[in-house]
Amino acid sequence: MSERFNGKAALITGSAKGLGKEIAKMLAEEGAGICIADISENIKKTAKEFKSMGFNVICQVTDVSKPEEIKKMVDAACSEFGKIDCLINNAALPYQGPLMDIKWEDWDPIINVNLKGSFFALQHTARKMIESGNGGSIVNISSLAGSGGRPLYVPYAASKAAVMNMTQSAAKVLAQYNIRVNSISPGNMYTEMFVECAEEVSKESNTDLESTLDIWKKRIPLNRFGQPSEVAKAVLFLCSDDSSYITGQIYNVCGGLSIP
Ligand SMILES: NC(=O)c1ccc[n+]([C@@H]2O[C@H](COP(=O)([O-])OP(=O)(O)OC[C@H]3O[C@@H](n4cnc5c(N)ncnc54)[C@H](O)[C@@H]3O)[C@@H](O)[C@H]2O)c1
Structure with a gap:
């Protein structure tokens, strides 16, 4: 196992399960101290599991749509590890429903968690990184849904498009401090969130889940859904010194689904 992250500290939001959990696990396997955070109390179970694997881990129950909780989460990571080298803004809420049914209030949780949560976690962490003078790497998880209609x-797709744009603005501002900001844009990764979306679509179109998944799979040039580890590997690359000259970039991890 590589030791790319020995002596580094990483903060990963939305890491009780799914992609965030896998990203946290792989960072810890390569030596990072990790602060895992999630709105779900299950984050404590995940932390226990990680501790039993010998990882250097703390956990925070955090709602990233609340600025005071973001501050508490970032401060906890800094006081445990003395710094944050990598922030992965992964927490997000999905939204699914016909355009003409969307209500004013439907937008609020999606924008508050996916966009404002990511932005203010970035802003508060960047303050700490600037204070430390050691630079850092921030990876915002967007989505292929954020490119095109x-x-x-x-609301979900619009929030993720905004995350990509915010990534580029932040990269321009923070480059002077050697803080790199990039985004990973996953396609169809096999997680709970993904299966729940597929179930909703199946229900609305009166088809069974298997048929929906089959149709979706056929659209992917690599002819399979992605594994969480395949997103995590790309995130680790962007967090590591292997990507020292890369900032403001958005990488699709999607089995070729984005090819026009
Ligand atoms: N799975 C996919 O196919 C796919 C595709 C494109 C993008 N993504 C993105 O990847 C990321 C992870 O997706 P996933 O499939 O693992 O989803 P998931 O639903 O399995 O995990 C998301 C985690 O975020 C947490 N979370 C939700 N609201 C929160 C809040 N307010 N504060 C803190 N934590 C909160 C949830 O509790 C959950 O543990 C998300 O940003 C998602 O939009 C996933």
């Missing part, structure tokens, strides 16, 4: 996921 997605009629069934309008």
